[in-house]
Each structure stands twice: as C-alpha cells, then as structure tokens.
Amino acid sequence: MEVFNAIGRRKQATARVYLSEGKGNITVNNKKVEDYFTVLQLQYIVKQPFETIDKLDAYDVKANIDGGGIKGQAEALRLGISRALLKVDPEYRASLKPMGFLTRDPRVVERKKPGQKKARKKFQFSKR
Secondary structure: OOOEEEEEEEOOEEEEEEEEEOOOOEEEOOEEHHHHOOOHHHHHHHHHHHHHOOOOOOEEEEEEEEOOOHHHHHHHHHHHHHHHHHHHOHHHHHHHOOOOOOOOOOOOOOOOOOOOOOOOOOOOOOOO
C-alpha cells in the first residue's frame, strides 16, 4: 500500500496531505473531517475532488493543517487532495483541471500602509 503525499496552500493555510487506498476516511489533525470542519459547506469543499472523479470511498486521507482560517484551511486541503490524486493517476487531470482544483488561489490579504487606517482606507481628509 503506497502513500502519496502532496501540499496545498491557500492564504496563510498550509495542508500536508497523505493519500492511501482505503475506505474513504478523512482525518484532519487527528480528528474526523466532520469534527474538524463542522460546517457542511466546508466538508463539501474538502470532498469535491473525490466526487469529481467518482471515487468517494476509494482513498483514505490523513492531513495536517496549519495556519489561516477555517475556510482557507478547507480550500488548502482540497488543493492538496487534488495534487495527491494526480500522483495516484495522472488521468484524473482531465476532470480536476476544468473544475479549478489544481490552481493555487494567489489572493492574499493586502498589507496595511503607513499613514493610512487600513490597506486602502485613509484617515478622513480635512481641508482646513
């Protein structure tokens, strides 16, 4: 039984994914995916790559996630799972690529500039 590993990132979140053949168990930071991601929408995001290739119960996933918020972590995990699936079978690319699961989302928070309230918001201007 070979273990395939990959890494996924989104915003400040990093997910290290270890994929092996199994019964569809997904473990995140030593918890079940339902316990770690309590919102159903986030559970759906995590399972999207498996649903796309119709192999929901074919692989076990063990993931270590660090940093970021809960949504960024879910999307980082989705990218990591997709990359690991490509290592299992490169033919999965044809169905994963059009869904956008192999693209690293580059959007991150813009830094705060000095002399301003936030990244873009300025202090109120007074002419006199």
